[in-house]
Amino acid sequence: MEECIFCKIVAGEINSNIVYEDDKVIAFKDINPEAPIHHLIIPKKHIPTLLDLQEDDKELIGHIYLVASKIAQDEGIAEDGFRVVSNCNEAGGQSVYHIHYHLLGGRNLQWPPG
Template sequence: MSTTDPDCLFCKIASGEVPAEIVRDGERVLAFRDINPQAPTHVLVIPREHHPDAASAAGAGTGLVDEVVREAHSIAEDEGVASTGYRMVFNTGSGAGQTVFHLHCHLLGGRGLEWPPG
């Protein structure tokens, strides 16, 4: 598998080709604010390496999904939402609302998050 996809929006953000409001910039993981926030805290956490979804990244067995989740939790702490609660969402497939086919975790917090979600 290629580590990047030249047609992928999130690969372009990770490379700096497309601007984003960066929250965290790590060696393997990048986090930035969603351009259409659904909560006061809405950050996307992505790996720099291209995987179409969480299942494919988990299947690679490199610990990348673990790293994305750890980073999301750390950002929730920094954003002040860890103690009150936050949601991590991984959409997989267009039927689930995935529009960019690059693994990404939506970190949402700062307001009540009802259940079921949608």
């Protein structure tokens, strides 16, 4: 966890462009956006991958989706539509091993994503 870049953001050791924060999560603008709106929503609790989720994390994950909805509304993309994506492990596209959710919107998103 000491090497985790997202834990350093949570701890305030690395600056980020924060769009939302509460006692459970923090959301900030992605430094390499793939859409006009591209934010990362991360739990403050370090959880490496989706495979590491425990039964008592259910409320936290539900909270993350409520935060995604709030941010989408605040950013004005809720009505047109948006996407929430979480990658797991290397072949799934995960590059930072602290679970995180990409909130993407502001343009038409194609399927499949890649």
